[in-house]
Amino acid sequence: MRTRILVCLSGACAAFTLAALPAFGHHGWAGQGSEQFELSGTVHTPVSLAGPHATMKIQDADGQVWDITLAPPPRTSGAGLNENVLPVGAAVTVSGHRNSDPNRLEIKTERVTYNGQNYDVYANRL
Amino acid sequence: MEDFLAWLGASALGDAMRGAGVWTYGVLNLAHILGVSTLFGSVLILDLRLIGLWRRAALGAVAAPTVPLAAAGFVLAAASGLCMLTTNATEYAGNPFLLIKFPAIALGLANVAVLHRLPAWAARDARGPSARERRQLAVAGGASLACWLTAIAAGRMIGYW
Numbered sequence: 213m214r215t216r217i218l219v220c221l222s223g224a225c226a227a228f229t230l231a232a233l234p235a236f237g238h239h240g241w242a243g244q245g246s247e248q249f250e251l252s253g254t255v256h257t258p259v260s261l262a263g264p265h266a267t268m269k270i271q272d273a274d275g276q277v278w279d280i281t282l283a284p285p286p287r288t289s290g291a292g293l294n295e296n297v298l299p300v301g302a303a304v305t306v307s308g309h310r311n312s313d314p315n316r317l318e319i320k321t322e323r324v325t326y327n328g329q330n331y332d333v334y335a336n337r338l
Numbered sequence: 339m340e341d342f343l344a345w346l347g348a349s350a351l352g353d354a355m356r357g358a359g360v361w362t363y364g365v366l367n368l369a370h371i372l373g374v375s376t377l378f379g380s381v382l383i384l385d386l387r388l389i390g391l392w393r394r395a396a397l398g399a400v401a402a403p404t405v406p407l408a409a410a411g412f413v414l415a416a417a418s419g420l421c422m423l424t425t426n427a428t429e430y431a432g433n434p435f436l437l438i439k440f441p442a443i444a445l446g447l448a449n450v451a452v453l454h455r456l457p458a459w460a461a462r463d464a465r466g467p468s469a470r471e472r473r474q475l476a477v478a479g480g481a482s483l484a485c486w487l488t489a490i491a492a493g494r495m496i497g498y499w
Contacts, residue, residue, distance in 0.1 A: 262356040262425045263363025264497065285360035 244309035244320045251278060251319060252305040255298045261285040266293070266333070270304060279318040280306055283333040293324060293331040302326055308334075340431045347427030355425040363425060366418045373415030374490060380408035381486055388453075388479025390472070397475075398463035419493075433499045438492035446485035453478040 256277050257269035266288035268280045282288045298304060308321035322334040332338055346352065355362060384404040387397060423430065430436055453459055456478065458471035467475060 260356065261360050263360075264367070264426075285363060289360045 241309060241320065243312055245312050246309070248307060249310040249319060250305060250307045252303070253278065255300050255302045255304055258298055258300055259288070259293055259295050261289055261295055268298070270306065276317055279316075280324075281318060281320045282324075288333045291331050291333045291335070292329075293333060297331070298324075298326055307338075340428070343427040343431050346424050349424055351421065352424035352427060355421050363422065366422045366425075369418035370415055370422060373411045373413070373418060374493075376411030377408050377415055378411075378486055378490060380404040380411060381482055384408070385479040385483045388475045388482075390476055396462075397467075401462060430496065433496055435492040435496045435499055439489050439496065442485050442489035442492060446482060446489060449478060449481045449485055453482070 251270070251272060253270040253272040255268065256271040257267075259266060259268045259282070263285045266282035266285050268282065269277050270280055271277050282293065283291070303326075305325040306319055306321045307323045307325075308319045311318040311320070322332065322337045324331040324333070355366070381404070384400060386392070387395065387400045392400070453475075456471070456474055458467035458475055
């Protein structure tokens, strides 16, 4: 009896987990487009190393503001991209993968280029 | 909701969390996982006992270690969770999983209050429950599992929205 209850409970948990798995992608790259995406603009909101991922915002030539998702804070900082490196208004180019939802202006970013310097926050993916 | 999150993010706690170094979020996350696992591990054992498994072990004997551990786990999870929320509070506006998670936690706590008012719970060290009381305890145990599983599942999904 109690074994049967335990088996049923574990079965229900496993089924729930499997059913939920394919639907989610963030924290990985599954929610992003597979082709490389590059964008130039000016820094709108400087780098934040708060976490879970470091972030910044840049404004493109059309005035649209993009969410730039960087690596986790220790890794972004380790690539040299600290909070004081990019001043507001600085001209930067980011390279990475755009969110696969075309309505979301978000780029999961591997490289930020500023003043001839590359900040490779996901060096292993470049 | 958005106003509250904006206030939370702008609070002194939020400033402190954002300024405390690049490993802060990771350490908070670690504390949150330890808190949640301590809470859920404890309530899982107690709730399954309330539902009717392992009757050979007296309810009082099962409750003695699991209740204080669950409470400690809850306090750790709540404190670290609040810190994580303030770090990026406005990011969570419109996240539907928050609206599932927090009511589930409130229901879980309400269920604790109800369980602690049951005569069979109060007398758990003195006597066994009657058949009717056994059903009450089982319902409380089942409700507890449902609440905490929902809170944990919704909480995990917040970051994937």
